[in-house]
Amino acid sequence: MQLTGKITADSLMSLEAYSKWRKVHKPEVIAHRKLRTVLLGENLNVQFESETTIRYQIQEMLRIEKIFEEEGIQDEIDAYAPLVPEGSNWKATMLLEYTDINQRKRELAKLIDVEDRMFVEVEGHARVYAIADEDLDRETPDKTSSVHFLRWELTPAMRAAVLAGAAVKIGCDHTHYPVHQMLAPETLASLAGDLRP
16 A cells, blocks of 8 residues: 555555555554554544544445545545645544443433533643544434544644644543543654644
């Protein structure tokens, strides 16, 4: 899988080529995804996206759905490519995970607006709150969704601080789910690769 900075139909593998590539490289992508996953408390999972994770997602969708026509390929690119960080931000898929269906229903009703209370805090700088669900609103007046898409925009000074080794805290300050933690050094090193000064 070649990273090009921009996902286009021409930069994706054919179904046959991807099938061969996947057999060898799937464990590497899973390890990359795991490195960029942060569990906050027991039920909030933040998966920071990258060009690698999104290329893999698109290729998987094409493989599973057996999509090989131009229009279908472009639809998948249009759906997922906006989740690739652009050098000034971090982007993530946020999952609220409750195995018990009744607990899930109860908690999602209590966690309305939780996606807007997600923050990152670069050492020495103010908190930055996520811009959530830019593609469509994912909650109703009665409950939030179990999946949200987040973007944190970092100032040039914040990006420079991260690249210089500043610590970063991630958290949620929603009344019903207050939690935060420092990003692990190896996770932060991977996320620093998404930034340009």
